[in-house]
Amino acid sequence: MTPALFEAGTWREGLEELLWSCEEQDRPTGWELGYRVVALTFYGGGSAAADAEAAGEPAPHGGLAEEAAALALDTPHVVTPHASPPRLSNNLAEDVHVVAGLTWAQIAQVFKISERAAAGWRTQGVPPHRQETMEALRAIAVTLVGGLGSAGVARWLTTGRPSRLDRIIHGELASVVDEAKSYEDTPAT
């Protein structure tokens, strides 16, 4: 141990006797020499998580998240080609099929009808008692298709357990519509 370890102005002769590694036994503690440690600074050995925990702060992510953060500074985003979304046709059934990317079988599943009956809406029109749900599906698609494309909207609706389409079938249409609408803004949460 050398005076170089001490901050300027804090070194005193004899202090080297007080510094030892944790592996050395039976060394003086300082009491014997009349010294008392009043401040101790560790360089480079602090634990951010432990500090945060002691202060009641949320512990920062360690490990993987911190490694990822360093990589994210280089690559925070990935640019993707922006494909033109399909145009709305003003035909409700056709819009849900094309813009939301749902197959006729998937549309039929929402209403527990046959695929053929659902496909028939393209020419015969959507029955009045099905229009509210179909308009909501179109609204979801219109909100999301600019960022996801039609295939992405279909994925957004059909992936997960339960999927959002499952939730619509089970009466959660309004909350799924709200989830889609939440994409229109980017609040801090």
Next chain:
Amino acid sequence: MGSSRLSWMKQNPTKTLLPLREGQSSQLALDLDTLREIPVGEAMQSVFYRAVHIPVRGEPNPLYSIPSSGRWPTAWTLYTGTSEPVAWAEYCRNHARDIGLSDVTGGVGLTRATLPSYAHLEVDKALPRRSLYELRFEFRAMADLTTPWAEELLARAGFNLQSFYADRASGYGDCPALAALVPDLGWEAIQVPSAAWQRPDGFCLPVFEEGRGRLVDATRSLEAASPSVALAVATTYPEGERPGWLGS
């Protein structure tokens, strides 16, 4: 940010930052007179970042805001970040479920060994792409709530500093109560810690109605982009919402 709060703790050893539980806020009226002592001035930085929804037709609207939404709800609060990673991290935190549905590992999950291989991929399966905007404001009355002095005044005013990181489930702690006082305080914008990017460079900058007129330029720097896997992994999610495939 963490370091400044730690410095505050060292200067105020008798005060404690208590974690907020679900549904909990201080429920106390904040002391307006003390809040008025928080220094307000011109912003040191003028460019802020925002990930913006891509509409089916036409140009994105970088100034669109759903009223009374998010951590700092007012009639019009425009959320921006002081860096691009903050803007994307807030987007990821907002939509943890869809990050979860965008697993690029096919169900295997990320590990330290595989992270470098996936880090530069996009998270886009169920997460809509966004445009990235750089918004230039010239604020005259911005309150930087991240300085030790501002934090001390906030605490004195009855604001629990842990609220900066409180989740939606806890009602964002005291943040909405403070946002309600913004018209009285005349703040155009505030600089606050980002709950999504809890690192020294992680600041959000919510802009309020008073600051709307301070916008001098809006540049669409990216037409359509997705956050990278690395960004999604580095994001802090609300408690219990971190997608499993991102690892821990």
